[in-house]
Amino acid sequence: MxxxxxxxxxxxxxxxxxxxxxxxxxxxxxxxxxxxxxxxxxxxxxxxxxxxxxxxxxxxxxxxxxxxxxxxxxxxxxxxxxxxxxxxxxxxxxxxxxxxxxRGIGLMQYPGTRQTRKGVTYSVYRGVRKLEQGAFIARLLAGRQGGVNQHVVHRYGPKVEMQAGRYKGKKRQRLQVEYRSTxxxxxxxxxxxxxxxxxxxxxxxxxxxxxxxxxxx
Missing domain, CATH: 3.30.70 (Alpha-Beta Plaits)
Structure with a gap:
């Protein structure tokens, strides 16, 4: 056969x-x-x-x-x-x-992701750990679903007035969530x-x- x-x-x-x-x-x-x-x-x-x-x-x-x-x-x-x-x-x-x-898999979804003084360390590939310089772990609203999720983020751009969350009405920089491969x-x-x-x-x-x-x- x-x-x-x-x-x-x-x-x-x-x-x-x-x-x-x-x-x-x-x-x-x-x-x-x-x-x-x-x-x-x-x-x-x-x-x-x-x-x-x-x-x-x-x-x-x-x-x-x-x-x-x-x-x-x-x-x-x-x-x-x-x-x-x-x-x-x-x-x-x-x-x-x-x-x-x-969009890709968020860095928080990879086991072992943690905050350090220089940024966030993570491991996408087994046995390989990297540093996302200047990043930090933040609790963000989960869109229409409500609730809060943890993400690895960067601040970027000029300060704008926040429309939701704990900083609603205050001016803050926007947050960009870090993703990797789908x-x-x-x-x-x-x-x-x-x-x-x-x-x-x-x-x-x-x-x-x-x-x-x-x-x-």
């Missing part, structure tokens, strides 16, 4: 955030000793294998991202989604895994798309072989 995979990727000009893989499964050694209806069941085996991949690929992608980035598993899951692609005449059956392409950028970084496509191809091949072996027992 052989499995070929086709990567599905949105052009970089549109963000490059969508990463997917489609599969074409054909030919297997068991056909010589198989019942006559086994070949007809191959599309069913393929669909079951891809459905299993639908559950397994986000877990593998999250582990791969966390191997490089110092980020909590829950944060990756919140910003990542997967879609099942049903096969049709022009497209292979497969899955599409993608990350949100909005999960979409993490997902598309380096050779991660190729690495996940290779892993997914091996996974699907293994799943189809397992189903065939079970059917032939």
């Amino acid at each position: 052989s499995v070929t995979a086709a990567q599905l990727q949105r052009p970089k000009s549109r963000g490059g955030q969508l990463q997917g893989v489609g599969f074409d499964i054909h030919g297997f050694d068991q056909a010589r000793k198989a019942p006559a209806d086994l070949l007809g069941r191959l599309p069913w085996f393929q669909e079951r294998a891809v459905q299993s991949l639908y559950r397994a690929l986000p877990v593998e992608a999250r582990r791969d991202i966390q191997g490089e980035f110092n980020i909590r598993a829950g944060r990756v899951r919140e910003h990542m989604a997967i879609r099942y692609l049903r096969p049709d005449g022009a497209r292979l059956g497969g899955v599409r895994l993608f990350g949100q392409w909005k 999960v979409a950028q993490m997902l598309a970084k380096g050779r991660r798309p190729e690495r996940l496509a290779d892993w997914a191809t091996r996974y699907v091949a293994s799943e189809v072989s397992r189903q065939i072996d079970s059917y032939l027992r």
Whole structure:
């Protein structure tokens, strides 16, 4: 049996955030000793294998991202989604895994972020700590949701009259929240798309072989 995979990727000009893989499964050694209806069941085996991949690929992608980035598993899951692609005449059956392409992950979301006299130290990549000079940790209103969230911020620009919060009516400099990579950028970084496509191809091949072996027992 052989499995070929086709990567599905949105052009970089549109963000490059969508990463997917489609599969074409054909030919297997068991056909010589198989019942006559086994070949007809191959599309069913393929669909079951891809459905299993639908559950397994986000877990593998999250582990791969966390191997490089110092980020909590829950944060990756919140910003990542997967879609099942049903096969049709022009497209292979497969899955599409993608990350949100909005603003990046705030520095406070990276474990170990802390205030120092010179600024805020943080670690986006595992084992690498940096200093955001002049930054500080502030409690900011959480927009329409209400409540207060902590963020790493910088002051910038001229003083303006505050419209909300503890300094309402007073003149203060505006605050700029510091963000880093989005999960979409993490997902598309380096050779991660190729690495996940290779892993997914091996996974699907293994799943189809397992189903065939079970059917032939």
